[in-house]
Amino acid sequence: MSGGGSLSERALILAPTGRDSAIAAAILAEAGVAPIVCRGLADLLAHLDAGAGVAIIVDDVLRSADLSPVSKWIADQASWSDFPFLILTQRGGSVERNPFAQRLAATLGNVSFLERPFHPTTLVSSVRTALRGRGRQYEARERIEEIRRAEALLERRVVERTAELESANRQLAAQIAERERVETALRQAQRLEAVGQLTSGVAHDFNNLLTVITGNIEQLQKRLDEPAVARRLDMMAEASRRGASLTAQMLAFSRRQKLEPRPVDLNVTVRSMGDLLHSTMGGSVRILEPDLQAGLWPAMIDPTQIELVILNLAINARDAMEVGGTLRIATANVLMGEPLLPGQPPAGEHVMVSVSDDGSGMTPDVLARAFEPFFTTKDVGKGSGLGLSQVFGVAQQSGGGVTIDTALGRGTAIHVYLPRAQSAPIERGVADAEPPAAPRADVVILVVDDDDAVREVTTGILNDLGYIALDAESGRAALETFEARSDIEAVILDYAMPGMNGGDLARELARRRPGLPILFATGYVHVEALAETPEDHIIHKPFKRRELADKLARAVA
Template sequence: MKRTTLSERALVLAPHGRDAPIAASMLAESGIDAQVCTGLPHLIEELDAGAAFVVVTEEAIASADLHPLSDWLEDQEEWSDLPFVLLTSRGGGLERNPAARRHLEVLGNVTFLERPFHPTTLISLARSALRGRCRQYEARARLIALRDSENRFRTLFDTMDEGFCVIEFLDGPHGPASDYVHVQANAAYERHAGIPNVVGQRLRDMVPDEADAWVEMYRRVLMTGEPIRFEQELVATRRHLELAAFRVEPAERREVAVIFQDVTARKRAESELRELNETLERRVQDAVAEREAALAQLHEAQKLETLGQLTGGVAHDINNLLTPITGALDLLSRRHADSDPRSARLFEGALQSAERAKILVSRLLGFARRQALETRAIDVSSTLEGMRDLIASSTGSGIELRLVPSPGLPAAQADPNQLELAVLNLCVNARDAMDGGGVLTIAAEQAVVGPGDAGALRPGAYVRISVVDTGAGMDEATLAKAVEPFFSTKGIGKGTGLGLSMVHGLAAQLGGAFMLSSALGDGTRADLYLPVAQAAADPAPVGGNDAIRPVKPLTLLLVDDEDLVRAGTAEMLRDLGHVVHEASGGAQALAKLGPDHKFDAVVTDYMMPQMNGVELAGRIAARDPGLPLLVVTGYAGGNLDVGLPQLAKPFRQADIAAAIERLVHGEKVVRLRPRRDANSAA
């Protein structure tokens, strides 16, 4: 190898301003060694010495000649995919940052981080990149082991005493697979068969008089996949040969491997030679299986790393951004909606958009198994009818939409948000399969599964939602892979390959099943089975401004490191009549909890630098065990396993009012167990 890649350090390229020393300092504080580079030539020089990942600013590469860097990346070994963290000012999406396409094409394995950003976000991405690089190093070790295995096989192939060849079947004037050519042969081939220089020669050119007999024997091996052992005289050289032949998988390669030796004078060695042939066959199969397993592990590691970066690094920041937006809109709506109907409609539309964004983040976390499903009894017919306009706008005017719900359909047990996303995914896939238009049918009916029915469903009653299109359909090979994560038949940038996988996972979590049936030219049918609910369907939630019950004014301590989030939350609480004292972190909150201040409750964010909300709760419990505390979180959908009352971001004024009311009057306050180290991570 021309360079080593054992280093676990970070390289930082940010030649303008103080970005480089600041980023290097942040990485160093988290325990990651960082080297600042002065320019692209310096960066490439340091890459040759070894690096785990690169932190680079957009302006550092915006107008630079990237050919040397592109050449370096193209020259990476097969196991290597160097991660980049690109600091941008306009985001990574093409709609906001058209230059992102160029960065994606050049850098490849790149994660975009929009400035300004929180230090914890950079450190989280850096550690994810480091973990991904370490997995690449592990994959490299496995590939080296595979190469060693292949070298041992090649040594055995070249030095073994038996003749060994691989033949490839060809179509010819005598019909399909009526001739074959030698594509590989070892040195012993000539010694045993008596024919020199066979690689590249056709059988009918070598031994035309006896070609039919040899073709027939080996063609049977190719067609059936069954190996054979036999003895045959090679008339052209008067050699009596003992041979073994087996098909080289997959069958589409049309290759057969042949092992043989001249046994004219060695009849007594039959048993020993048979054992050697069987051993060699097993070695070939083991080497092929080992290589395929290692490549599959490498691909799965890359998929999981991408999914982890997508969910963990983005959800918390989005919820933090949505919280002050939702709160401000909610307050303005309550103050002005009654006097201005037009403003009321605008406020409600904006709040609905914010709620959709919240649901989108929740769905992302749910797909990554970071958030539990919120199932209830739902009316499937009403749900589908409520989606009619959304489906119609998503599929376009060229698609005829038909909704066919069965009358008297029982309620199904499902998460309504996840179900809507699943149905929409199926409809979008159907739209893409009907290029030029077609008919999209969505049916819902009751299905009863008995003990003798085939499939993965348990016996019982189900509601079956069927999405049927008149599109191009899928062949058997595509259908077999359709629900695999990251498998997609769409072009680059037109699909992630996660849609059907998400639907399949949702059905399994709900205790149902997802089934696909398709044929080329006949369209595709997707069946989603949901268990029938034991109770009647819950009424759908009604939008609008929820009435807030008058509450007793309280003195509250509000702790949040995000200024905008803290200010918006404080304004909602003050509007309710509470007295609010603000703190930007755990240390400042503890300083305010002195004899000069008496608080009725503490409201704290969970994810904060230096001291998170759970650690702060432990400190407060040691001082004042009876003080109620509410944890606000934008990371895990309000479902943290910390033993404390929680409120998920983003929230409206009615949400936080109800949470505080339950906290100080309606719920028993749960306290954390004593901790040995109050500074340890929660």
Template sequence: MSDTRMSLKQNLDGVGGDRRFELLVNAVKDYAIYLLDRDGYVASWNAGAERFKGYKADEIIGEHFSRFYTDEDREAGAPERALALAAERGTFESEGWRVRKDGTRFWTSVVIDPVLDENGTLIGFAKVTRDITDKRDAQRALIDSEERFRLLVQGVRDYAIYMLDPKGHISNWNSGAEAIKGYSAEEIIGEHFSRFYTEEDRQAGEPERALRVAAEEGKYDVESWRVRKDGTRFRAGVLIDPIRNEAGELIGFAKVTRDLTERWQAEQQVERAREAMAQAQKMEAVGRLTGGVAHDFNNLLTIIRSSADLLKMPTLSPEKRERYLDAISDTADRAAALTSQLLAFARRQPLKPEVFDVGARIEAMRQMIEASVGSTIQVTIDPPKPGAVNADLNQFETALLNLVVNARDAMPVGGNITISSSTVHNLPAVRGHGGTTGDFLAVKVEDSGSGIAPDTLKHIFDPFFTTKGLNKGTGLGLSQVHGFAKQSGGEIDVSSRIGVGTIFTLYLPMVQRDPDQLSVTRLAGEQQLATRRVLLVEDNENVGQFARGMFEELGQIVTWVLSGEAALELLETASEKFDLVFSDVIMPGINGLELARQINERWHGLRVVLTSGYSHVLAEESYHPFELLRKPYSVKGILGVLGDASSSEGGEGTS
């Protein structure tokens, strides 16, 4: 035992029991502990009482304890009632206001116990008082805070704010929830929150999923349809947060719902207005497009019609006859290229990439380019640089011609156009886009024209944008170049100075070129064609007669039917097998694509080639396994089809 504890024990051993108790009571500073006689007069006073109430012992002993009560409590007889209840029940406990010597009030916890002698006779009371003002203030602040929060939640009418137990049953309900969903608190508390969901959402298990997501991810936040008490639906923004205790255990969910119906309806109206505006803009574009396309096609038709008329002249020399035939053929190709350009712009015609040498192709187009710009413009084509790309050849030629024609139109009184190609090892950052690594072929078309103003330069690749007069162009030329470059993995750049000229640079990714690579058409043309039985399916009589004549001129045996249904019936009943089905795509009833599928399923191995100038059926199919020859097709195209047929091993055919 320590010296201090030994000293304390020795001192207490020398003190009597009553004195030790007095010392104990006086040592307590946090409680007022004192005795009252049976009439309520103070008989003893400890240090804690002096500390709380401000009276010294000699000031208060002999005084009545009622002086610690407030005036209103004394007038109400609270002191006498406290002593009576303590004597009657064996104890009295309460909380209330008391008064210090200086007149200030403090909140107390009071216990009064009766003191009895050895005979059980009441001789006084033991009174213990504690100052709990701070505790009472804290409790009152908490109660006030909770009340303010309750009033806040109840005062919110634009949001349904309520709580769920862990199973999803509603445990409270604010006025906003009643206003939005139509249920009073008495009707809905204790019910499951899934009744607010639509029938289809309940069948799909959405309420359970909502609680699971909230518990696992910390939040569930969606916009969806909910149901009011009257059965009507409303568009709701829903937020569910999990509520956990200090141990991290899930004890429920806080749920906030907002009625977004008006906003949703407004958004739908805006969307409908936007669609109407888009349709109006589309019709405006169609109006602008019609004039430009008519202008371009009329120019092409003029060449074809004039050449056809000249071919009728009996005195025409063989050389001129050959020239006019070439003009018809080349112009038809250009008309097909314009159609292809429109379809590619409308994203209805996929690109058909093939490997070709760009420099050689530019040189091969020299005559066409010179004819397109006229005699007042000097065309210079730099010596071609070797370099191959994998792109759609027709689209490349169209893009180059568009750039050339654009340069021509910038020089109405003549000038110079220079076309060159070079290789670059990295695609530079152009028009605000980031650069790309790799090897690219850069094709430049440079003119000495009037140049392009900076404001105009921002829009030159926009569809239908044109600075030309009415019926002078479609506004699709540069947008076609831009679309071709992007779809080919490349880019288009432009620089221009007013009064000096403009440079367009077309970048295309380079590929390794196989020097022995030849086109399918060339291979087919060099082979000896075998005689095949061809089933021609074409609903247009003029086209059907022309196609049958073309196949027969090439030595084929042709059976022509006008519909997919007739083709299937003939395949079922024909006594001899067919080697090839050549079918249009757009036909009434069974279209060509569906016909091809049925043939593929029922007569596996019978080759099918489809043909179409434009087909939404094919455009909407991301993949189909059938060959396609696009209209307008030529003898060269048919030779390609028949060349493939002659070189193939053949199939089972039909009978």
């Protein structure tokens, strides 16, 4: 008999006595099922594997006493339930009367029976049926394992993808926060720039006005002997000085004022301001002994501006406290990291001066607007709102920054950071110790300004000083005068003029006559425009007679 079997299909025949085993083996071999007769359990185990094409045929002679331990061992192995068992039993035999069959049927789920004598076709059919069941079971198990592996892979990928998404979300959140920070800084910078342009423009016109007022007052004070009139002129002069201080604050805030930074010892500055601070505070608050760090680095700052900064901060601290409050001033060397918020100083070595109080503190809303120009929490008429704006402007323009530590009801500490200077401080007054040379009587000076009143005051002061003063109202008129008069030895220019501004005119004059002394009289100018101009060649409006005389004398000497 031949069949369509596969040599990969095997039948393990456990028949120690050999009864009917040779017949069964021959029938299966003819049908294409490879028979393997096993004489004992060890022989059976040697040929057993987990493949799908394996069936186990057991002769029920295992009921005999000598093989009962073997049958028990087979029945006790739970893993054997994966294999199909075909039990050859005597015709008319009963499973109920066969302990071996009962044990296998109860423990192993895949057991069938074949009575002897059996027909060859019946044997082959029974084995093949068992093998097909075993194959389907094996395939199902393999499919289940594949599904489990796929589920594990999917779960692992889900975990990995979730981690990737969480990381991406964190990066996105950080980018959004950074973008919001940058946009906030940009909006603040744009607001400050817009208001800065407004304040600098107002300061320019106001400085021209103050130049006329102070110039005429100085001229009148020289010619009047009446005490009452002189007293009124002194009051007018004081009012003009206050106006000049206000415009200086506006220009410092808007960064349109050219600073004259130099190495400064802030410890010396704070000590020298002791009397001024006590008189300004008026006894309403207690000023503690300054906490000044030993070995303080020199700071790069305009000496006059840092005094205004400290004074402004002290006045703000006084106004934030009740009578009897405490004011503290401290200095320190600080190494700053990268800035995190607008207004903070850049990374590097800085010298810090701080002014702190134990007053009312700031709310978050007030803190967010602290540096805005004209913003103030003081009553009407008690503050311009430019104090902290000036502090911010001076610090930023000097290459530093400002931070505020505050808590509502617990006080405020404002820290001003200035870049560390790389040279020793210069004692004030050393550079100006040598008095200016007296002017010659025949020195001709050209004054160029688009404001008629400013020109008239300036030329009047120059005439009083002994100079011969010429004037022009524009750059074009100045060039015409310059070509007509070869004896002009110096020029005083207003920078902000319509048409040809002072910078353009200065370059043209220098081209026509190299080495010509040129001084800029200005109340408003972009800092970059005069960055290369020495401070001795800049006269700040409203200027004093002494300042004009000193700088002009040095220029023409």
